[in-house]
Amino acid sequence: MPNSTSPNISTPVELVVLDMAGTTVTDDGLVLESFDAAATAVGLADAGPERDDARRYVLDTMGRSKIEVFRALFGTEDRAQAANRAFESAYDARIDDGVSPVPGAAQAITKLRESGITVVLTTGFSAPTQNRIIDALGWRDLPDAFLAPGSAGRGRPHPDLVLSAALLAEVTDISAVAVVGDTSSDILSGRRAGASLLVGVLTGAHSETQLLEAGATHVLDSVADLPPIVLP
Structure with a gap:
């Protein structure tokens, strides 16, 4: 220990x-899966440097308020709120079998x-x-x-x-x-x-x-x- x-x-x-x-x-990795759903929902490219940088930022800021993370990543309040809704929808859908x-x-x-x-x-x-x-x-x-x-x-x-x-x-x-x-x-x-x-x-x-x-x-x-x- x-x-x-x-x-x-x-x-x-x-x-x-x-x-x-x-x-x-x-x-079991559900946070990152849900982030990918959120990033896609606000138009972030499925692959490439921008997606990689965003995933790295999510890992570095684990534990922080998710809406604050999305505000830092996506610039506008509308995009941050849309990302947060998509994230929570994806996460909630897997809670029963993923947590x-x-x-x-x-x-x-x-x-x-x-x-x-x-x-x-x-x-x-x-x-x-x-x-x-x-x-x-x-x-x-x-x-x-x-x-x-x-x-x-x-x-x-x-x-x-x-x-x-x-x-x-x-x-x-x-x-x-x-x-x-x-x-x-x-x-x-x-x-x-x-x-x-x-x-x-x-x-x-x-x-x-x-x-x-x-x-x-x-x-x-x-x-x-x-x-x-x-x-x-």
Whole structure:
């Protein structure tokens, strides 16, 4: 199990903010498939440098709010919104057979909650897509809450989702928050919010090096390995 430096955390963890796709949920490449559908819908060539550059940008920005990614890629709000609609339509159509839990994720969440820690699941998807994933997995009662960009503020790498979760959980101090994700954006959002524990996992988009460069305090093989890091 890879692990970076282990900081001296004096404040007990009261809240764990967990990413979904790539961290607690696996979707077997469905994000990239759905992006290709979105890119085609707004007229991007099926092959060539422009498509390759766009796919690379999607990989580099995994974890961020999808509409923000499309705004950066496609220039105008109309194209970004059209791409986002096509993306969500393609993703939603495959959720039932393309999405499954990361092994051990549900058990880890249950163990944390049984120990008195609040667990909030966050995403870069819209709230309707997040809800479709939750219902497909039967996870409605698994964590304490779910948050998505929009009602909970801006998406990653902004700190809004983490801060919204901290307000929801009524933590005594922001240093009592742990943030866990598979992308640099997850780690950066936690760092900007002031969380003391920034945990990267290797079940998703980014490498150990990328996660450490973003500021991860720990890098784990899987979220299944999280409880011993968090629990006193």
